[in-house]
Amino acid sequence: MDWKHHAQALAAVATPPGSRWRDPIASIPRHTFVPRWWGGGDDWELRIGESDHDRWLRTAYSNRTLVTRVGALHADHAEPGTVPSGLPTSSATLPGLVAQMYRHASIDDRCTVLDVGTGSGYGTAVLCARLGSGRVTAIDVDPYLNSAAEDRLEEIGYHPRLIAGDATSPLDGQWHRIVAMVSVATVPASWLEALHVGGRLATTLASMSLILTAEKQEDGGAAGRIERDRAMFMNTRTGPDYPLRDHALLKRARVEDGEDVRVGRYPFVLEVIEAWDVRTMLEIIAPGIRHHYSDTSSARIAVMTHQDGSWSRAEERDGVVTVHQGGPRRLWDYLDQVRDHWIRDGELPFLGARATINPEGAITLRRGRWTATIGSG
Known part of the structure; x- marks a missing residue:
């Protein structure tokens, strides 16, 4: 050949x-x-x-x-x-x-x-x-x-x-x-x-x-x-496949009314999975959130779930975003924090951050006054 x-x-x-x-x-x-x-x-x-x-x-x-x-x-x-x-x-x-x-x-x-x-x-x-x-x-x-x-x-x-x-x-x-x-x-x-x-x-x-x-x-x-660069790979695994996901919480989050229901502060639903920088910052401040998104002729819907039982659902219909949230934490609020930071400062702080890694592997990031820790070692 x-x-x-x-x-x-x-x-x-x-x-x-x-x-x-x-x-x-x-x-x-x-x-x-x-x-x-x-x-x-x-x-x-x-x-x-x-x-x-x-x-x-x-x-x-x-x-x-x-x-x-x-x-x-x-x-x-x-x-x-x-x-x-x-x-x-x-x-x-x-x-x-x-x-x-x-x-x-x-x-x-x-x-x-x-x-x-x-x-x-x-x-x-x-x-x-x-x-x-x-x-x-x-x-x-x-x-x-x-x-x-x-x-x-x-x-x-x-x-x-x-x-x-x-x-x-x-x-x-x-x-x-x-x-x-x-x-x-x-x-x-x-x-x-x-x-x-x-x-x-x-x-x-x-x-x-x-x-x-x-x-x-x-x-x-x-x-x-x-680095001021981006890449994503599959996550490491310890067996032949990734662990099975429990979809029960996702099923509930798609249909239930939330304990907290409000009009969204932003006028559109963001597809977080495709917004790499936003997804990254969200993972830094609130690790482990899973994202699900659908876009139809009648609505754009984003669902966020976490293994601690927290969930949120944002629905954009006719130019109005309604946010439902349930469980111990308000996941959509974390996303709003990230979007606020980006609008206020013009960028998110992790690119170019200095990293210190302790011998157990925990990472501390610093850039200016911003600091964050990833992992506990």
Whole structure:
């Protein structure tokens, strides 16, 4: 299969001129790592590369994420016509984002690197092309993902160390760089233990668009910053799928009158899940809120729920927003606080914030007079 000019075109799109990641991306046959994938929108239609080589090449060498696993079902194991259910649980990350995260990690040619989230193995292959297999380790909680990635890496001549296990648990090794293609709730203490002093980590935080970079300090903690950049990944998991959600509260929140009912202070309902900065700030001040949104010809409706039993529903009909809230906390009030902050100050304070990470992994953010803590270590 003539893939090389496709890879070169992809590298030109995914990296700026002069990037040290351009040649590695141009050298990797990405189609090898995605022989099957889930496509076609929310119905997750199975796509098989061998059945349509032209589509396979167009898709594999596009600068986009390709979902390879939904729920517990990998595309490699699916029968044609199968429609999986659940959330995406593995993918081949879009190459531009791979290069973006490696750039934030400040990887040089002498570094050893732990790649958190082997996934398809594509990002691991890019690292090997740049550094050589001996400097690269990858870890994934799913043994099959590691096994398939190992076979595909060997096929193109790379033999990095692959670990099957929970990346948030104690790690066997030490590295100069740790780069995560998954999101974590806070920095795992095991990452700090596994970094050499002066070593650097780059990760995103769960349910936020934050990219956190930090350097290991002598005291076992780390110091760094929230980059003025954005990215989101799937959250880490400890098993074959994410825990099942209890939808009983969501069902109630969609239909019940609230204990607190009022006209909304803002004249439109915001789709928080797509407003990355607002969603991030909300997660910082009130972690764990889940968002649901619908937009029909008659109404825009946003529902927020939390495992503590709190819920809110905002309905925008004929230019009027009505907010219903119930449970121990008023979730919509937190959202109004975030919107107020943005309007008053012109931006939200987390971008560019200094980050201090204690040895247990709790993160303290500071920018001007603003401060926030993520995680308790």
